[in-house]
Amino acid sequence: MREREEEAEKGTVTHDPEMARLLFLIILYALPSLVVPIHNSSAGGCAIIRPPRDGGIRYRGLTQEQIRSVQILPVDYEIEYICRGNRVIVGPKVRKCLPDGTWTDIEHHSRCLLLCPRVWTSLENGRVMVKPPGPPVEGTVLHYSCHAGFILEGRNISHCTKLGKWDAPKPTCLCECLRQCDQP
Ligand SMILES: *[C@@H]1O[C@H](CO)[C@@H](O)[C@H](O)[C@H]1NC(C)=O
Numbered sequence: 001m002r003e004r005e006e007e008a009e010k011g012t013v014t015h016d017p018e019m020a021r022l023l024f025l026i027i028l029y030a031l032p033s034l035v036v037p038i039h040n041s042s043a044g045g046c047a048i049i050r051p052p053r054d055g056g057i058r059y060r061g062l063t064q065e066q067i068r069s070v071q072i073l074p075v076d077y078e079i080e081y082i083c084r085g086n087r088v089i090v091g092p093k094v095r096k097c098l099p100d101g102t103w104t105d106i107e108h109h110s111r112c113l114l115l116c117p118r119v120w121t122s123l124e125n126g127r128v129m130v131k132p133p134g135p136p137v138e139g140t141v142l143h144y145s146c147h148a149g150f151i152l153e154g155r156n157i158s159h160c161t162k163l164g165k166w167d168a169p170k171p172t173c174l175c176e177c178l179r180q181c182d183q184p
Pocket residue numbers: 036040041042043
């Protein structure tokens with residue numbers, strides 16, 4: 001199922017008749033250029049594309065009605081991907097319709113991936129290396145190390161799984177001084 005979402009533009013309510021007339025004229029002049037290319041494929045444009053799995057597409061400036069019926073979007077039109085729930089987009093977030101009828105960055109796949117808890121990506125009295133850099137999504141690996149004078153307790157590596165969970169508990173950095181006190 002293709003899910004489409006729309007960012008509704010809020011209409012300006014006005015009681016000033018002059019302003020209302022002006023707005024009407026603006027709409028009258030803006031409408032043909034906005035609507036005609038959308039419903040006229042011979043005028044150029046790009047065929048609609050599917051959103052990533054677990055995501056949708058934001059169509060700016062279109063009514064709900066237009067979003068349902070549109071097949072071709074005009075050159076220079078930009079679509080934006082949005083992800084459901086606790087997911088973030090990895091890959092291009094925005095695509096623009098090019099004059100040759102293709103979308104930008106089409107060779108780069110966009111995916112909506114679950115985010116693992118961010119608290120794992122920082123460590124008190126230590127450092128965390130996030131690979132690859134960016135939001136901690138499925139496939140991200142964390143490498144933990146402690147500052148001098150601290151000892152790592154727990155595993156020094158954790159992977160973000162496709163369920164959006166880290167596969168190891170967050171380690172801690174214990175002060176060596178405390179250890180020495182524990183052991184007489
Ligand atoms: C579609 O666009 C073409 C070329 O711009 C034009 O000749 C034709 O009349 C248009 N058709 C409609 C239904 O607007």
